[in-house]
Amino acid sequence: MPLATLNTIILIGSSVTMVMAWASLKLNDFKKYRLYMGLTILAGFGFMIVKGFEYGHKFEVGLLPKSNTFLAIYFTLTGLHGLHVIGGMIVNGYFLGPGAKMFKTEPERFTNRIEVAGLYWHFVDLVWIFLFPTLYLL
Amino acid sequence: MSASDAESIRKQTRSYIVVFVTLMVMTVLTVAVSYFHMPVGLAILVALIIASFKGSLVAGVFMHLSHERKVIYWVLLVTVLFFIVLMAIPSISQWDQRMLR
Numbered sequence: 345m346p347l348a349t350l351n352t353i354i355l356i357g358s359s360v361t362m363v364m365a366w367a368s369l370k371l372n373d374f375k376k377y378r379l380y381m382g383l384t385i386l387a388g389f390g391f392m393i394v395k396g397f398e399y400g401h402k403f404e405v406g407l408l409p410k411s412n413t414f415l416a417i418y419f420t421l422t423g424l425h426g427l428h429v430i431g432g433m434i435v436n437g438y439f440l441g442p443g444a445k446m447f448k449t450e451p452e453r454f455t456n457r458i459e460v461a462g463l464y465w466h467f468v469d470l471v472w473i474f475l476f477p478t479l480y481l482l
Numbered sequence: 483m484s485a486s487d488a489e490s491i492r493k494q495t496r497s498y499i500v501v502f503v504t505l506m507v508m509t510v511l512t513v514a515v516s517y518f519h520m521p522v523g524l525a526i527l528v529a530l531i532i533a534s535f536k537g538s539l540v541a542g543v544f545m546h547l548s549h550e551r552k553v554i555y556w557v558l559l560v561t562v563l564f565f566i567v568l569m570a571i572p573s574i575s576q577w578d579q580r581m582l583r
Contacts, residue, residue: 345513352509360502363544367498370491466544473536476509477529481516 348480351394352472358387359469362436362462369455374447377458381440384465388433395426418479425475428468435461501543508536 365380402408402415409419439454439461446454512532520528542548 349509349513353506356502356505356509359540359544360498363498364495367491367495371488463545466540469544470537470540473540474530474533477512477516477533481512481529482522482525 345480347394347398348476351391351398352476354387354390354394355469355472358384358391359466361387362465366455366458366462369447369451369458372451377447378440378444381436381458385433385436385440388429388436391429392426392433395422421475421479425468425471428471432461432465432468436465497543501539505536505539508532 361380361383365377365384368374368376368380407415409416439458443457444454446457512529515528515532516525519525547554
């Protein structure tokens with residue numbers, strides 16, 4: 345549970361940096377955008393690493409999806425959620441790297457792309473907000 | 483971009499920080515409540531109320547739902563409807579099984 349609490353903090357933090365990345369573009373501050381987007385992706389990595397430790401510990405003590413119904417649901421839900429985090433990191437990584445050159449030619453379009461990527465990222469955070477109490481605390 | 487536009491973004495940025503702090507406090511609260519070991523029904527209710535509050539903050543502020551046009555809410559209503567159906571299916575199937583027994 346402490347690991348899951350840490351992950352909740354990381355993911356909520358990354359939602360804030362994501363929205364700040366978008367706000368920076370709105371203010372025409374590309375440097376700040378890169379900083380916040382980088383932090384968002386870093387938080388994604390952090391989340392997945394913590395998740396890795398969590399899974400590793402479960403496997404070590406023999407807790408597998410086949411063990412019982414709760415663990416089957418636990419691994420399905422957190423696994424799918426983790427895949428969505430990875431997906432978001434790939435998209436965000438593209439917008440930090442090669443995709444970012446669009447800001448020079450079509451700044452408004454690029455800003456909208458970041459807003460939409462943000463909507464996805466916030467939703468992944470939103471799902472976690474519900475997964476956290478139901479899977480770890482009850 | 484006009485100057486007033488930039489000003490409104492800065493104001494929004496401040497509200498993001500406020501929401502961030504609120505979400506953190508709520509997270510601590512959720513964890514703290516779990517130590518009380520309330521009866522299962524009540525614990526689920528309290529946890530989901532806090533989670534819903536956090537969720538609406540994320541949707542409302544980070545996802546800009548709170549200053550979205552009305553039509554979005556009608557679309558969301560469909561989502562709510564489907565959610566109820568989704569939850570009803572397992573409930574009905576359970577009720578059905580009890581009938582068979």
